[in-house]
Amino acid sequence: MPNVTYIESNGAAHVIDVPFGENVMRGALYNNVDGIIGECGGGLSCATCHCYIDDAWADKVGTPTSQDEVDLLEGVSAERKPTSRLSCQIVMGESLDGLVVHLPESQY
Numbered sequence: 001m002p003n004v005t006y007i008e009s010n011g012a013a014h015v016i017d018v019p020f021g022e023n024v025m026r027g028a029l030y031n032n033v034d035g036i037i038g039e040c041g042g043g044l045s046c047a048t049c050h051c052y053i054d055d056a057w058a059d060k061v062g063t064p065t066s067q068d069e070v071d072l073l074e075g076v077s078a079e080r081k082p083t084s085r086l087s088c089q090i091v092m093g094e095s096l097d098g099l100v101v102h103l104p105e106s107q108y
Contacts, residue, residue, distance in 0.1 A: 002097035006033045007054075009105040020094070024087035024101060025049040035103030042088035047072040048107040053083040053090075054100035061096065065089055078104030 001017040005025050008014075012034075018027030028036035028049075032091045044066070050073070055081035064070045069086050076084065087101065 002092050002099075004028075004096075005091070005098075005100045005106040006035070006051075007100065007102045008033075008035050009036065009103055018092045020092055024051070024094055024099070026088075027092070028087065033103075035107070036087060037107045038088065040088075042084070043074070044068050044088065047086060049077045049087040050076045050078060050104055050107060051085060051087045052081050052102040052104065053085055054102060055083065057096075057099050057101075058083045061085065061090060061099070071101065076104070077106055077108050 003015050004018050004024055006014045006028055012032050016031045025038045027043055029038050034074050039048045069089050073084050092095040
């Protein structure tokens with residue numbers, strides 16, 4: 001099973017197995033990782049699963065995949081960075097095994 005390393009704003013790291021086909025947000029929620037809220041459950045109607053893709057993974061993950069994601073990222077409460085993504089829109093596949101994401105200090 002592939003894994004994702006979630007790094008909280010305080011530096012705490014959590015390596016979590018996230019099944020193929022599942023999104024990065026749910027991997028955090030199902031494992032009680034602080035820093036991801038996911039209020040809309042992955043419905044692409046909030047931005048409380050905002051994360052920063054580690055620079056080493058940015059090319060593999062890519063940029064936002066829809067205009068809705070772009071629009072929601074414009075309203076995030078934490079600083080928006082070039083590697084900002086909504087974790088509900090990142091689906092685990094073989095190419096993302098070992099992915100590292102950084103979590104913002106706040107989702108509100």
